[in-house]
Amino acid sequence: MPQPHARLSGVTKLFETPQATAVHALGPIDLDLARGEFITVVGPSGCGKTTLLELLAGLTSPTDGSISFEGKALAGRVPPGVGVVFQEDASLPWLTVWDNIAFGLRRAGVAAAEIRARVDRAITFMGLSGFARSYPAQLSGGMRQRVCIARTLVLEPRLILLDEPFGALDQQTRLLMGDELLRLWRESGATVLLITHAIDEAVMLADRIAVMSARPGRIIDVVETGWPAQRNSRIVEDEAFGRLTAHVWSKLRIESMKALGRDDAGNPRP
Amino acid sequence: MSRIARVQLAVIIGFFAVLELLTRLGAINPLTMIPPSEMAEHLWRLLWEGALNAPMAQTFVNVALAFMLSVGVGLASGLAIHALPRLRRLADPLLASYYAVPFFVFYPLLIAIFGLNRWPLVAIGFVFGTAAMVIATLNGLDRVPRVMRKLARVHRMGRLEEIARITMPAAVPHLFAGFKLALAYAFIGVIAGEFILSGSGLGHAIAYAYDSFDNQTMYALMLFVVVLAITLNAALHLGEQRLMRKRRRA
Numbered sequence: 004m005p006q007p008h009a010r011l012s013g014v015t016k017l018f019e020t021p022q023a024t025a026v027h028a029l030g031p032i033d034l035d036l037a038r039g040e041f042i043t044v045v046g047p048s049g050c051g052k053t054t055l056l057e058l059l060a061g062l063t064s065p066t067d068g069s070i071s072f073e074g075k076a077l078a079g080r081v082p083p084g085v086g087v088v089f090q091e092d093a094s095l096p097w098l099t100v101w102d103n104i105a106f107g108l109r110r111a112g113v114a115a116a117e118i119r120a121r122v123d124r125a126i127t128f129m130g131l132s133g134f135a136r137s138y139p140a141q142l143s144g145g146m147r148q149r150v151c152i153a154r155t156l157v158l159e160p161r162l163i164l165l166d167e168p169f170g171a172l173d174q175q176t177r178l179l180m181g182d183e184l185l186r187l188w189r190e191s192g193a194t195v196l197l198i199t200h201a202i203d204e205a206v207m208l209a210d211r212i213a214v215m216s217a218r219p220g221r222i223i224d225v226v227e228t229g230w231p232a233q234r235n236s237r238i239v240e241d242e243a244f245g246r247l248t249a250h251v252w253s254k255l256r257i258e259s260m261k262a263l264g265r266d267d268a269g270n271p272r273p
Numbered sequence: 274m275s276r277i278a279r280v281q282l283a284v285i286i287g288f289f290a291v292l293e294l295l296t297r298l299g300a301i302n303p304l305t306m307i308p309p310s311e312m313a314e315h316l317w318r319l320l321w322e323g324a325l326n327a328p329m330a331q332t333f334v335n336v337a338l339a340f341m342l343s344v345g346v347g348l349a350s351g352l353a354i355h356a357l358p359r360l361r362r363l364a365d366p367l368l369a370s371y372y373a374v375p376f377f378v379f380y381p382l383l384i385a386i387f388g389l390n391r392w393p394l395v396a397i398g399f400v401f402g403t404a405a406m407v408i409a410t411l412n413g414l415d416r417v418p419r420v421m422r423k424l425a426r427v428h429r430m431g432r433l434e435e436i437a438r439i440t441m442p443a444a445v446p447h448l449f450a451g452f453k454l455a456l457a458y459a460f461i462g463v464i465a466g467e468f469i470l471s472g473s474g475l476g477h478a479i480a481y482a483y484d485s486f487d488n489q490t491m492y493a494l495m496l497f498v499v500v501l502a503i504t505l506n507a508a509l510h511l512g513e514q515r516l517m518r519k520r521r522r523a
Contacts, residue, residue, distance in 0.1 A: 087427045091420040096520040
């Protein structure tokens with residue numbers, strides 16, 4: 004088997020609290036990301052999905068276990084080649100759309116002509132043409148999130164981590180943004196890990212779906228979708244889509260009940 | 274001009290018109306107050322003759338120094354206090370009760386330390402203004418979304434670069450409250466100090482006119498100081514508005 008693009012082995016995360024007891028948030032988790040695959044992670048709320056992403060990004064360190072990217076262990080910082088799109092709006096309100104997207108490139112000291120080419124291409128690609136000179140406050144939530152995706156994209160990361168990037172969008176926009184993301188993934192050849200709470204989104208986008216348990220979050224199932232690389236949101240019409248969605252939900256339902264403090268039948272647990 | 278602005282302007286003009294009428298009709302004793310038109314006329318003459326050049330220069334420099342020191346030290350302290358939660362717990366109650374202390378009682382002490390020159394004045398203006406700037410800085414930093422911190426780390430920024438490229442630009446709209454207060458306090462501190470004990474400056478000129486029963490000069494200078502303070506504050510306000518226009522939802 005070829006070396007995984009990123010690997011989590013035996014990863015556990017405990018959060019210290021002001022009280023004596025630490026909160027066991029996550030793990031142990033073992034997960035390999037193959038180079039160029041699209042993996043989605045679903046789980047009940049509060050199960051540590053975001054923590055998982057932050058661990059993989061190097062934004063936080065595991066309490067136990069190890070994480071590597073391209074064969075190198077993470078050393079408490081975000082390694083080059085990793086791009087992150089956050090759940091919250093992280094557009095910079097004092098910069099125009101164009102300058103927001105060029106932000107990382109300018110810091111990296113890329114030549115001006117190259118920056119112009121990459122940013123203009125990203126603006127067209129993300130459907131932001133005509134808004135290059137606008138400020139984020141003048142855009143809708145979905146457009147601002149596209150600005151953030153474009154800002155990550157122009158740096159040409161080899162591993163793209165997205166934390167519920169479409170969480171605040173309506174369903175139609177979310178499906179269409181998913182299409183754009185698939186196109187981006189195919190063109191860039193990057194490895195993509197997307198966290199979501201929407202089961203349909205997870206099934207539609209992924210090569211593999213990792214299902215997480217209630218806290219402490221562990222991976223209880225990894226589902227291969229078997230989708231072709233050339234896919235889009237119309238895959239929801241495929242008969243396998245319903246079957247996969249039902250399968251993921253059957254796993255997730257029990258865990259979501261636990262997260263709500265209920266048993267399998269939906270009764271409050273003592 | 275908006276409706277509100279027209280009403281505001283009308284209130285101000287109306288106030289001065291009433292004052293003018295009362296003083297002209299003798300309802301207000303001319304030894305107590307002179308008509309506003311006379312204040313303006315006399316101020317114009319003082320400015321034209323250059324009589325205010327020296328005290329103006331003196332006061333401007335003192336206020337500017339006090340303001341810049343307040344902003345600089347306030348920003349730096351705000352950043353440090355924000356970065357160190359232990360220091361924050363220590364500083365918060367002190368900052369909350371800071372303005373309960375009547376700092377002017379220390380003015381004689383400052384004169385004893387620095388001598389009778391500009392520095393006790395700059396110091397009192399600075400002491401007044403700096404806490405407002407610290408509080409505004411902390412308030413601004415508290416409001417920077419947490420995701421900005423993560424963004425800086427994803428871009429592998431060092432602490433200083435993060436402050437310069439992310440934290441400060443994100444906090445700037447909230448810092449304006451501090452700039453405005455620091456400027457107002459610098460004015461109050463410096464002019465009041467000059468008024469109490471100083472050999473020069475606008476505050477001293479007002480006190481001198483008062484002691485010499487020179488009502489015309491006293492009121493002309495008071496008008497000048499008020500107009501000046503309002504103009505500078507309005508300039509800061511305009512700067513703030515320009516900045517916010519970009520950031521606010523259209």
